[in-house]
Amino acid sequence: MSAPRGNQEATAYDVIVLGAGPVGQNVADRARAAGLSVAVVERELVGGECSYWACVPSKALLRPVIAVADARRVDGARQAVTGRLDTDGVFARRNRYVTDWDDSGQALFLKSIGADLFRGHGRLDGPRQVTVTRDDGTRHTLTARHAVAIATGSRPNLPGIPGIEEARPWTNRHGTDSSTVPARLVVVGGGGVGVEMATLWQGLGSQVTLLARRRLIPRLEPFAGELVAQGLSESGADVRIGAQVTALRRPDPEGPVTLTLDDSSELEADEVLFATGRTPATSDIGLDTIGLTPGSWLDVDTTCLVNGVEGDWLYALGDVNHRALLTHQGKYQARTAGDAIATRAAGQPVDDAPWGDHATTADQHAVPQVFFTDPEAAAVGLTAEQAEQAGHRIKTVDLDFNAAQGANLYADGYRGHARLVVDLDREILLGVTFVGPGVSELLHSATIAVAGEVPLKRLRHAIACFPTVSEIWLFLLTAYQRDQKTPETAPA
Ligand SMILES: Cc1cc2nc3c(=O)[nH]c(=O)nc-3n(C[C@H](O)[C@H](O)[C@H](O)COP(=O)(O)OP(=O)(O)OC[C@H]3O[C@@H](n4cnc5c(N)ncnc54)[C@H](O)[C@@H]3O)c2cc1C
Numbered sequence: 001m002s003a004p005r006g007n008q009e010a011t012a013y014d015v016i017v018l019g020a021g022p023v024g025q026n027v028a029d030r031a032r033a034a035g036l037s038v039a040v041v042e043r044e045l046v047g048g049e050c051s052y053w054a055c056v057p058s059k060a061l062l063r064p065v066i067a068v069a070d071a072r073r074v075d076g077a078r079q080a081v082t083g084r085l086d087t088d089g090v091f092a093r094r095n096r097y098v099t100d101w102d103d104s105g106q107a108l109f110l111k112s113i114g115a116d117l118f119r120g121h122g123r124l125d126g127p128r129q130v131t132v133t134r135d136d137g138t139r140h141t142l143t144a145r146h147a148v149a150i151a152t153g154s155r156p157n158l159p160g161i162p163g164i165e166e167a168r169p170w171t172n173r174h175g176t177d178s179s180t181v182p183a184r185l186v187v188v189g190g191g192g193v194g195v196e197m198a199t200l201w202q203g204l205g206s207q208v209t210l211l212a213r214r215r216l217i218p219r220l221e222p223f224a225g226e227l228v229a230q231g232l233s234e235s236g237a238d239v240r241i242g243a244q245v246t247a248l249r250r251p252d253p254e255g256p257v258t259l260t261l262d263d264s265s266e267l268e269a270d271e272v273l274f275a276t277g278r279t280p281a282t283s284d285i286g287l288d289t290i291g292l293t294p295g296s297w298l299d300v301d302t303t304c305l306v307n308g309v310e311g312d313w314l315y316a317l318g319d320v321n322h323r324a325l326l327t328h329q330g331k332y333q334a335r336t337a338g339d340a341i342a343t344r345a346a347g348q349p350v351d352d353a354p355w356g357d358h359a360t361t362a363d364q365h366a367v368p369q370v371f372f373t374d375p376e377a378a379a380v381g382l383t384a385e386q387a388e389q390a391g392h393r394i395k396t397v398d399l400d401f402n403a404a405q406g407a408n409l410y411a412d413g414y415r416g417h418a419r420l421v422v423d424l425d426r427e428i429l430l431g432v433t434f435v436g437p438g439v440s441e442l443l444h445s446a447t448i449a450v451a452g453e454v455p456l457k458r459l460r461h462a463i464a465c466f467p468t469v470s471e472i473w474l475f476l477l478t479a480y481q482r483d484q485k486t487p488e489t490a491p492a
């Protein structure tokens with residue numbers, strides 16, 4: 001191995017950002033807007049996993065699948081949608097949204113805000129210092145006057161099952177960048193990636209088998225996973241709950257892969273995709289040089305300062321802090337921390353009280369999430385179980401969507417379910433879950449109600465238009481009010 005060469009003179013910036021995913025770019029933007037100088041270090045593509053192998057390509061691929069399913073739920077339209085999806089057209093659409101994995105546009109964004117991009121692998125080298133190693137082995141040292149923001153994201157977590165390397169499994173990478181449809185695909189893992197990948201590849205023509213250890217999308221209310229499992233089964237996927245993979249083999253790298261399951265049965269497929277969670281991208285970023293453990297999630301305070309590091313200079317944002325592995329939540333952290341960095345740099349006190357300008361309070365109370373399955377599953381805040389565990393006195397209100405005429409007009413025989421989790425002491429919403437076609441666009445109304453802690457007495461005055469799917473709000477709130485009235489006060 002050749003010795004590292006290059007410029008040993010350090011370049012000083014106010015802020016150094018490690019990782020140019022959506023989160024890194026947002027904190028850079030916020031710090032630049034406050035007049036701070038910013039260096040951004042990226043070793044792969046500016047835009048990160050989200051832009052090229054996660055959110056964007058998966059939704060670009062899923063949308064045609066869901067659009068066709070939506071059309072088939074409407075009499076008159078159904079008859080017009082008789083053919084198969086044009087997979088070449090679907091892949092071309094995906095390629096457009098990922099700009100053919102060319103990041104020059106996003107690099108230009110960094111330039112436009114006045115941030116300097118350093119391409120290469122960044123590692124901390126003691127407090128406030130980062131070394132960037134380029135592909136050709138040359139190095140550059142950067143120092144930070146005010147802050148280093150770690151936004152290096154996460155990688156797929158592959159379980160240590162015998163034969164997993166030989167099987168050469170897909171992860172979210174091939175699951176989103178492949179332009180060929182495997183005839184038989186096994187998806188392992190029933191979280192967000194698993195259910196979306198199963199929906200997508202079944203929709204594109206694979207025969208999908210989804211193996212989940214327990215219920216699907218287990219962080220949501222149980223009915224969400226049940227309805228998503230039902231939708232997948234109806235689309236032709238084989239959903240097996242409680243199934244575990246114990247071994248894999250693929251003696252011919254070009255041939256099929258065989259999975260052994262915990263009941264000793266075997267399953268053959270053309271590809272296997274592991275969607276078994278994420279691991280932080282912190283194993284090789286020099287955490288040991290500042291007394292932290294390489295490969296660990298980074299524990300942060302409400303302003304996203306890393307706990308246990310002296311001097312208030314190290315921030316961790318996005319997936320890497322394990323608060324909520326979602327782009328929108330990471331970007332919220334980036335905006336908040338970017339402002340906190342600028343405020344501290346100016347020697348001003350931060351406003352880190354709950355819901356303050358420099359607090360990421362929504363991470364605890366109002367994280368919204370949509371799974372783009374068929375039906376869609378959307379939730380914000382706490383599930384009933386989480387609310388009870390947190391000690392709240394709650395009431396749940398449950399309704400099927402077909403209570404609302406708007407839902408039936410949207411899709412004939414609309415199938416979906418909604419739940420409110422009400423805090424009985426404060427009469428506000430702690431959580432809301434919607435499952436059904438088109439509910440992704442309904443979720444923000446619930447997010448406003450939960451984050452705003454809008455009293456139910458006032459929410460009653462937020463009228464949904466007739467006839468929209470949103471009318472479900474009227475029926476949910478009315479059902480709650482009726483239940484709360486005692487027989488004596490109820491109208492005769
Ligand atoms: C299949 C899939 C679908 C998803 N869909 C959604 C969705 O619809 N909505 C949603 O909100 N979330 C979704 N997510 C989650 C979302 O992708 C992540 O939460 C998001 O990418 C996190 O952003 P980030 O900037 O923290 O990390 P990333 O997007 O992972 O970016 C981190 C960047 O840091 C770089 N980097 C890492 N280490 C170094 C280093 N040492 N030096 C220099 N650069 C480095 C990487 O190359 C990368 O560019 C999905 C995830 C997956 C896997």
Ligand SMILES: NC(=O)c1ccc[n+]([C@@H]2O[C@H](COP(=O)([O-])OP(=O)(O)OC[C@H]3O[C@@H](n4cnc5c(N)ncnc54)[C@H](O)[C@@H]3O)[C@@H](O)[C@H]2O)c1
Pocket residue numbers: 159188189190191192193194196211212213214218244245275276277278324325326369370371372
């Ligand atoms: N639309 C979206 O917002 C969206 C879509 C996809 C992913 N994401 C986010 O990305 C993150 C990663 O998603 P993910 O699905 O990879 O992780 P996850 O942690 O949500 O789910 C992983 C699943 O794999 C299972 N699992 C773990 N080890 C296993 C094993 N050995 N065998 C079988 N099953 C196993 C777990 O029980 C879990 O249900 C999540 O936080 C998710 O919310 C978001």
